[in-house]
Amino acid sequence: MMETSRCLVDAERDAQSVADKMVLVAERLAWGGLPAVLARPRRSIRAFTPAPVPNGQLKNILAKARQAPQACNRQALKLKVVTGAQLGDLLAGGEGWLSGAPTVVLIFADMGAYKSPVERDYMPWLDAGVMMMAIVQAADAGGVGSCIVNPHIRQSSVNAFTGAFNP
Numbered sequence: 001m002m003e004t005s006r007c008l009v010d011a012e013r014d015a016q017s018v019a020d021k022m023v024l025v026a027e028r029l030a031w032g033g034l035p036a037v038l039a040r041p042r043r044s045i046r047a048f049t050p051a052p053v054p055n056g057q058l059k060n061i062l063a064k065a066r067q068a069p070q071a072c073n074r075q076a077l078k079l080k081v082v083t084g085a086q087l088g089d090l091l092a093g094g095e096g097w098l099s100g101a102p103t104v105v106l107i108f109a110d111m112g113a114y115k116s117p118v119e120r121d122y123m124p125w126l127d128a129g130v131m132m133m134a135i136v137q138a139a140d141a142g143g144v145g146s147c148i149v150n151p152h153i154r155q156s157s158v159n160a161f162t163g164a165f166n167p
Helices: 002-031 034-039 055-066 084-090 117-141 155-165
Strands: 077-082 104-109
Touching (some): 055 077, 055 117, 077 084, 077 117, 084 104, 084 155, 104 117
16 A cells, blocks of 8 residues: 555656646746747758858857767767868759858768667668757757758769768
């Protein structure tokens, strides 16, 4: 009987904790805190100013990206900051407008961190997707426009791309 009572007390405490968190989220939405930033609509920006993202803002965006959760906390993703011009003609897609981006953040996955072949089929993509959203949200919160791109590297340029950009 004592065990059942303790379970009920734990369940009530946990329910209260969830209710408290829901109230906190509602309060933050009402005054425009972080949840409001996450909930507000955003749009992709493909027309860039020539000025790079200021170093302080870029450091903040990258810090937020590195805090993004990754499968099994592997921390298998690496970031590399380049310019669109550096990508040159290595891309088969996006080169018409991406080359004008003053700041481009590339995400690379350490495939060795994913242990099974099945994991390698999807987990790097999931991890990268979560990290991309962290980048986009942090950029948007700082007033920096962004666009998620999955550029197609020209087959003839894979080695050059990997040699130039892989961290």
